[in-house]
Amino acid sequence: MADVSNSRLVAEGRDAVSSLNFQVGTLVLAVIYGSIVCLLPNENFFDHENYLSYAQNAWDQLVAFWTINPLVVFANEPLWLLLNSVLGLILTPEAVVRTIIFVSATSAALKILRFDRRIVVFGFFLLIMPMVIKNYLIHIRQGAALAVFLVGWFSPRRKVRWTLIACAPFIHTSFVFILLLIGITSATQRFRLGPSLRLPAFLGIGIAVGVGLGWVASLVGARQADEYSFGATGISGVGFLFWAIIFLLMSFEGKKYLKKYMFETSVVLFYLGTYFFVEVTARIFESGAVLVCLAAFNLTGWRRHAALVVLGALLAVQWVARLNQPLLGFGLA
Incomplete structure (x- = not known):
C-alpha cells in the first residue's frame, strides 16, 4: 500500500x-x-x-x-x-x-x-x-x-x-454580430432544434444581414456607414472556397460535434451567407475565426488532418499573396 x-x-x-x-x-x-x-x-x-x-x-x-x-x-x-x-x-x-x-x-x-x-x-x-x-x-x-x-x-x-x-x-462593432450568433445559438439549443434546422437558419440570417447591413448602419449613425459601400466589391472567392471546405469537414464529423460547436459552425455559415453581399463580411468573420480554427483542431481522424492541411494552405496562400505588397500588405507604399 x-x-x-x-x-x-x-x-x-x-x-x-x-x-x-x-x-x-x-x-x-x-x-x-x-x-x-x-x-x-x-x-x-x-x-x-x-x-x-x-x-x-x-x-x-x-x-x-x-x-x-x-x-x-x-x-x-x-x-x-x-x-x-x-x-x-x-x-x-x-x-x-x-x-x-x-x-x-x-x-x-x-x-x-x-x-x-x-x-x-x-x-x-x-x-x-x-x-x-x-x-x-x-x-x-x-x-x-x-x-x-x-x-x-x-x-x-x-x-x-x-x-x-x-x-x-x-x-x-463586428462583435454585435458575434453576440447575435451566440444568442441565436442559445435560443435554438433551448428549443432543441437539430442541426438540420439550425444550420439553414444561420445561413439565411447571414444572407438577410448581408442585404440589410448598410441600411442599419446608416439608421443608427455607425461610423461604418461612411467607410464601406456594403456591396460585394473586390471579392476573389478564395476565402469562400477555403472556409466552405472547413464547414464541410465539420459537417462530416456528425451531430454530436455540431451540437458542441454550434456557435463556431454558425460563424462559418454566417460568413458564407454574407460573402457575396457585403465587403465587410471578412471583418466580421475575423472576430470569430479564432474559435472556428480551434474547433477545427478538435475534429477527429482524417477530418482533423484535412482541416489542418486546409488551414495550412490558407496560411501559405495569404502570405504568398502579400509578398510583393508594401510591408507585406499591412502598410503604405
Missing part, C-alpha cells in the same frame, strides 16, 4: 510540474509574441495615424457623438473611446497605441496557446495567420475587442465571461 501511495504522489508531483511548466511556457511565448508585434515600427502601417488621433482626441469624439444622440454613442464603440481617453491622460499617443497592442496581443495569444496542450505548435501558426496578426498591426481596435472577448469566452466564471463578452461590441 505504501508503494502504491508513493507512486501516486510521484505521479501527481510530475503532473503538477508539467502543468506549471506549461503555464509558464505559454506565458513566456505570449509575452514574446505581444512584445514583438507592439515593438514593430508601425509608422507606415495602415490606419496608424488614425489610431494616434484616437489617443489624442477620443474624449472629444465621445462628447461630439453624445451631442448628436446617445444612440450614436453606443453605435460608435464607446468603450474604445473611453480606453483611449483614460490611457491618453498618462501616456503619449504612441505609447497608448503600443500599450493597447501589447496587452491585446499577449492576452489573445495566451488564451489560444492554453486552449489545449497539444495545440502549442498549431496555436503559433494560428497567431501568425494574416487574419489574426493584422488585428495587432492595422486593426488594433478589433484586436482589443477580440482579446476582451477571448478572455471572457474562456473564463470559468459565468459573470466574468458574459460581462466581458458583452463589452466586446462596444470596442468593435
